[in-house]
């Protein structure tokens with residue numbers, strides 16, 4: 099959290115190039131005080147449009163087997179190539195959070211799930227995302243390999259490969275899930291929660 103760098107546009111460095119110009123008139127945006135706004139904003143000096151930059155929602159699931167194991171995927175793409183995470187992706191503009199959870203899980207794992215309780219909601223400031231994790235019952239399908247996932251396999255709560263989990267938010271979601279289903283198990287040391295990839 100402390101290593102998050104915000105550039106002169108008030109956004110993480112990697113995001114700067116994507117919010118440089120006014121989406122209405124194409125002028126270069128400036129960052130600073132704007133009337134009636136309580137914090138500095140990116141705004142257009144030509145047409146006055148204020149460009150609000152807010153985090154996007156990443157929808158994920160912890161697909162749970164009948165034996166109480168969680169299905170994780172070994173990521174086939176960056177960030178986190180080769181490391182483990184739960185399935186998930188960006189919420190599309192025309193779908194509900196629940197629909198996105200079902201779609202992303204099917205696309206990345208081949209598993210059909212029924213999302214249940216929300217395990218938690220997590221901020222990744224450097225990536226400008228908020229991640230929601232649903233506990234999800236597996237109701238069909240079969241594990242598949244895709245471009246995005248090299249492998250999908252179940253892990254018992256006591257066998258989570260903590261040092262190989264791709265994201266800090268995934269570590270936190272898995273920890274919160276285990277704290278609920280297996281409160282007797284020790285949770286990972288903060289030292290293992292060290293990976294965070296910008297975008």
Ligand SMILES: [Zn+2]
Nearest residue numbers: 120123142145
């Ligand atoms: Zn403009």
